[in-house]
Amino acid sequence: MEEKRNCGCWGAIAQRIGGICRSSAAPRPSPNSIPKTSLVHDAAIEAQHLNASNHEMNAPNEAGVSVENSDKPTSGDNSHLQLLQFTFQELKIATGNFRPDSILGEGGFGYVFKGWIEENSTTPAKPGTGVTVAVKSLKPDALQGHREWVAEIDFLGQLHHPNLVKLLGYCIEDDQRLLVYEFMARGSLENHLFRRALPLPWSNRIKIAIGAAKGLAFLHGGAKPVIYRDFKTSNILLDLEYNAKLSDFGLAKAGPEGDKTHVSTRVLGTYGYAAPEYVMTGHLTSKNDVYSFGVVLVEILTGRRSMDKKRPRGEQNLVAWARPQLGDKRRLFHIIDPRLELNYSMKGVQKVAQIAYYCLSRDPKARPSMEEVMKDLIPLQDLNDLAYRSFRSSRSSQKASPQRGKSRR
Template structure:
C-alpha cells in the first residue's frame, strides 16, 4: 500500500513537472497576451485569461484562436475592456485578426503592431494620438477599422505598401491636413470611410481608386469633385467646401498640334479616314476652289501661334544664358544684398508645419549624403536638375513682405546659419513662419538646386516633423514657409526661466523625447534614401499647445552653408551636440544624429545646456560631466533638473538614463538605431502607465511623486 502511494505521488510530481513543457502556446505569444491582460487592468470577465503567463491555446482563453502554437485571432468586441494595448503586440507574429472594437480602451495606438495582421478593428474606443507608422509595414492587411476614436494630426504617408487593403475606415476621428499621396496607390481598396474628420485640401488623389463605397462627408475638403466619383455606386460628399460648377478645363497654354505633312503618313486606315481617292480629289478641288474662310483662319492662327512659340523659346534661352552670366558676376554683390541674414527659430500649432530655430551643420558632407535623390550626375560630374514634384504652395515676395511687415524686427522669431525666420500674419487670419534664406550662405550650385531641396522637403510627412507648406523663388530671393507653432522651442522652454521649465513635467519630457525619436526614425529608416538631420538640438524642436514635439529643419542639410564662410562660427555654436567623429573629421551619419539626440535627452533630464561656460570647468560640457553618473542612482538623483521639484518616478528616470548612455557612446557603431530607441522609450512609458495603476507600496518611487492622477496616466502609448 505504501509502495502504491509512493508510486502515485511520484507519478503526480512527474506529471506536474511535465505540464509546462507540454504547453501548447508559443512562449512569446503567451507573454504578449499576459501583458495585454495586465494593460487591461486584469478584467475578471475574461474567462481563462491570466497575468502570469499560462497557456492561451491549450486552456482556450476567451476570444483567442490558435493554429499550432501560434495565436492567430484575438476577438473581444464589446467586452468592457478598459486600459491600453501594452507594449508587446509586435511579438504576436502569427496573429491575423485583432478585434477589440466597442470597448473603453484609451491612450495611443502602440507604435509597434502585430506585423502580419490581415484584419484590425479598434473602432469605437477612446484612442488618441496619431496613426502609428508601423501600419506601413503591414503588407497583408485587408481590413483596417479605426473609426469612432479621437485619433488626431495628419494621415501619414503610410499606405504605399498596403496593396491588399480593401476596407479602410477612419471616420469619426479628429484627423487633419491633406490626404497623403500614398492613399492613391491602394489598388484593391473598395470601401473608404473618412467622414466626420477635419481633413482639408483636394480629393484628386482618390480619383484613380476602384471604389464601390466612398464617404468623405463633413470634412473641410475643397476644390472640384473629380468626375470619376460619378461612377462610384455609393458615394457621400456633403458637408465639405467643394467648388460649384464643372471642373476647370486643362491649362490653356498647350503646344500647337503638329502640321499635317503634304504626303499622308503610312499607317493603317482607320474607320473615320477618307478613302485615298477621295482625299486626292479633295486636295485637287481645294486647289481649284480655294480654302473656305474657317480653315483659312485656323491655318493663319496656327501659324502665328507656332511662330510665337519659337520666338518665346529663343527668348527664354537668351534670358537664361544672360541670367547665368549675371549670377556669376554678381555673386560677391549678394553678400551685402537684402538677404544677408541667418536661419530661424519658429513655432507652430498642433500639426507639424513649421520650422524652428535652426543652424545647419557646416562641414560639407559626401555627395551620397545629399538629400536630393532627384539629381542626375553627368559623365563629367556636372549636375543637371530633373523635374521633381513640389507639393508646397508657391508664394510671391510681395505677399510675404506684406505678411511680415517688410520683414521688420518686430516679426523676427529667430535666426541661424541659413537665414532669419519671421512671423507672417496673412489677411485671411492665417499665421505662418517664413524662413528667409541668406544668399551669402549658399554657393552658386546650391542656389541652382534650391528647388530640388524644396521638392524633397515638401514630401516629408510625419506628425513629429514640421512640414514645408510653401516657398518663394523670385527676384533672386529664396524663402521657405512653415506653419507657426505657438509654444516656441524646447531650448527656450528649458533654459529661459525656472517658471517656464516647470511646465515641462517628467511625463511631458519623456513624451518629447519619444516624439523626437520617432521623427528621427522616420528620417533614418522610413525615408528612402535615409535622411540625416545633421543639426539636431533643442532649439530645433518646436512644441505645440499640448507640448507635442515637432522637429524642424528636416531636409535643410541639402542647403549646407559654404564651409569656408561658416565653419568657424556656426559649427562651434552647435558643438555641444556634435558627435566625436564629426568634430574630428567632419564625417556625419545617422549615428551622429543618434548622439545629438542623446544630448537632447540629457538636456531634458538635467535642465542644463550642452555647453555652459558659466559653470565650473569640470561641468561645462554636459556629456563629459553627466556620462560617468548615468548608472549611479544617487548621482543620477542629484543630476535631475531642479525645476522638476523631485516629481518623477525613480525607475523611469533610471531607464531614461540607460537610453541616454547608449546614444552618447563615443563609438558610432555601438549606438543603437533610432527604431530601437523608440521601442525602449515606448516600453518606458508603458511600464510607467502600468505601475501607476498599481498600489502605492508597489510603485517603488524613491522621490516625491505628483499627486495628480493624470500626470503619469496621460503617457500610456
C-alpha cells in the same frame, strides 16, 4: 505670373543657382573652424570652439572646401510641385511688412517671421485669420545659406511625417530666398528647457523625446535613408499639444545605400551635439544622429545646455560631465534638473539615463538605432512612480521606525 507659378520650384531654383552658387568663389575657411591638424575631439576643443558658427565645422584634411554637391536639389520626383510658390510681395503683406514684433526667431540664415495666409493659397490674410505660418527669410549674402535653402526644399518637399515640420511653400525672387512653414505655437524645446521661467514638466519632456525619436527613426528607416545632421533642442519645435516636430533640414544629407557604410562630407553641425567620430573623420552615418539624440536626452534630464561656458570648469561640456554619472543610480539623481522638484518618474529617469548612456557611446557600433530608442521610450510615458511620492514614503517609514521601537519596550 501664372506661368511662373506653375513652372515648379526646381525650374526657378535652377535659373538662380547658376548665377549665385556656381560663379561664386569657394568659401574661405572659417576663422572659427577646427584646425586642419586637429584630430582630437574632447572637452577642450568643444570649449574652444563654443562660439563658432553652428554650421561651420571643417573636417580634417578638407581645408574648408566643401566636398558636397549640394547646390542642386537631389529629388527626382514631382512632390515639390505640391509646394506653394509665393511672391515676395505676398509674404511681405502676410507678415505685416516683416515688422519686428512678428519675429519668431533668428539664426545664421536670417529671421523667422509670423504671418497669415488664406488656406491652401498664397493670398495674404488679415492677422488672426486664415492659416498662421512661419516665414524664414534668408540673408541675401549667405552663400552657405542658399545651399541649405535648396536642401530644405529638396527634403521637406518630399518627406512627410507627423514629427517633421510641414513645408508649405517658398519664394525665390531676385536675391530673395524665403520658406513658408506651418506655425508651431509653442516654439522650440530650447526655449522651454533653458529660457522659460516655468520648468517643462517631466511628462512633456518624455512626450517630446518620443516625438523627436519617431521623427529621426522615420528619416533613418526609409527606402532612401536621410541623416538629419543637426539634431538639437533649437530644431525641435512644439505644437499646442507639445507634439515634437523636427525643423531646419538645411544640413540633411542622403544616407549611405547598398554596401556603403558611410557618406564622406564636409563636417557641418553644432558643437556640443556632433558625434566625435564625425568631427574627426567627416564620415557621416545615422549613428551620428543617435549621438546627437543622446546629448538632447541629457539636456532634458539635467536642464543644462550641451555647452555652457558659464559653468565651472569640468562642467562646461555636458556630455563629459554627465555621462559618467548616467549609469550610477546614486549619482544620477544629483544631476536631474532641480527645477523639476522631484516631479518625475524614478524609473523613467533611470531608463532615459540608460538610453542616453548608450546613445553617447564613443563606438558608433555600440549605439542603438533610433527605432530601438523609440521603442524603449514609448512605455515611459505611462509611468506614475513620481520621485516625491517615494521620498515622502521614505520619510514616513523613518518616522514610524522609532515609534515601533518604543512600543516594543
